[in-house]
Amino acid sequence: MLRRSFALGSLAGLTAAVAGLSPDARAQVHRSRSGTLDQAMVDELRSIGAGYRRSYKSFPASALVPVAHGQLQLVTSLKPKTQPAQLRTSLLAHMAEMAALAAVLLSLDLGDQEQADAYMDLGFQIAREIGSVELSALILAGRAFGTSYGGDPDAGLDYALAAVDAAERGASVRMRAWTNAVASEMYSSTGDEHGFRSSIEASRSLLSGSLDDERWGGIAWFDLSKADAYEGSDLVRLGRYEEALPSLDQAIDRLSPEMLRHRCTAFISRAEAHAGAGHVDQACEDGHAALDLVEQVQHGETLRRVTELHRTLRGSGTAGTRSLSEHLIETRTQLKAARSAA
Incomplete structure (x- = not known):
């Protein structure tokens, strides 16, 4: 049913996923057509999946989506529904996690909502099937x-x-x-x-x-640093700009360096708070910081927000807004090239 309901794409993703396994696990994949998998192989897959989910913090979207896609292909090739109940549930949970990862990247980073919805549908179908x-x-x-x-x-x-x-x-x-x-x-x-x-x-x-x-x-x-970022961003949405700044300052101070996407969204939220409070130069500085991170992780939603920020500030005609305009163009050019090469 899963194979019929979702197009899994190219053989290249499956080949890469298999190559990433240990020698024993690769041997299991090659023997899987004729028997039951062992628990160690399934545990290895789940560990790999957890690593990929953590990688969302800092990996570029165009690199991580094919990885998640390859994991989906790999698990489908293992015919999870023919496995004993415990292994079947674990394999399907891995599929749902990888579908969710791909969906978030496609939606918020790469702006492909149609494909994101397909992955979400698959993930939700599996989650309900296994009762997770x-x-x-x-x-x-x-x-x-x-x-x-x-x-x-x-x-x-x-x-x-x-x-x-x-x-x-x-x-x-x-x-x-x-x-x-x-x-x-x-x-x-x-x-x-x-x-x-x-x-x-x-x-x-x-x-x-x-x-x-x-x-x-x-x-x-x-964690609590992300809760700070949510609180500050929420206050910006409510128009409470000055009130938002302490939460966002704290979030940026506390977010660990490897959480690039989270820092990216915190910087654009603080830029919006500064803009709303009339602090043009500080808004531009945070806009630049957000774009620097967009270039690393390809977070399309932040790029959209920086674009809106620039349009709001552009009328001030400052050197900061002109510099932000140039940075926006450079970032768009870089992202377009990266997606073409992916």
């Missing part, structure tokens, strides 16, 4: 971003609240915290300050308690 509330919550929250950024913030909020409800049915504590942070963003996008504050407070409260991170099935990471 962790993965259901992850994918519903991903839907919230795509829907809201696509112009329907009310529907985005519906998805986010569905993600919170799913997570509360037994997901990891960090997943529950993250889905509440996503809900805070969706509330702020609809202008609901009470909803924003209650959700971000719930997120912080969860992060302050005991955690069960061996169960985390999310993409990259979520």
Whole structure:
């Protein structure tokens, strides 16, 4: 059914995925047509997948999407539905995680919502089939971003609240915290300050308690530094620019250096806060910082936001806005070349 419902693409991705396995695991792949996989091979796949999900913090989108795609091809070639129940569930969970990773990259980084939706559909189908509330919550929250950024913030909020409800049915504590942070963003996008504050407070409260991170099935990471970034960005959406700055300052100070995408979005949020507060030079400085990171990770949503920022500031006619304009053009040219080469 999975093979019929989703086009898995080129043989090259499968070949690369197999090559990345240990010699014993590669031998298992070649023998898989005639028997049951062993647990060690499946555990290796899950470990590789966890590494790829963490790589979202800093890997360019055009490099990471084919990797996730290749993992989907590899697991499909292993015929997970013919495996014993425990192995089958683990293989399908790996597929759902890789589908979610590809979907987020395609939607927020590469701007291909149609393909992102196909991956989301696959991931959600699998999550429901194996009864994983962790993965259901992850994918519903991903839907919230795509829907809201696509112009329907009310529907985005519906998805986010569905993600919170799913997570509360037994997901990891960090997943529950993250889905509440996503809900805070969706509330702020609809202008609901009470909803924003209650959700971000719930997120912080969860992060302050005991955690069960061996169960985390999310993409990259979520911690208090990211909660700071969500809070500051939410306040920008609500027009509370000066109030947003301390949270964003703290987020940028605390986000670890390898969290390039997270720092990227924090810088553009702080740029928007400075612009809203009338601090043109500081807004331009943060716009430059965001573009520097866009060039490394290819985060299309941040590029869109810097473009809007520049249009807002352009009328001031300062040297800073002219420099930001030049940087925008350079970044667009670089991203176009990178995507053509991928």
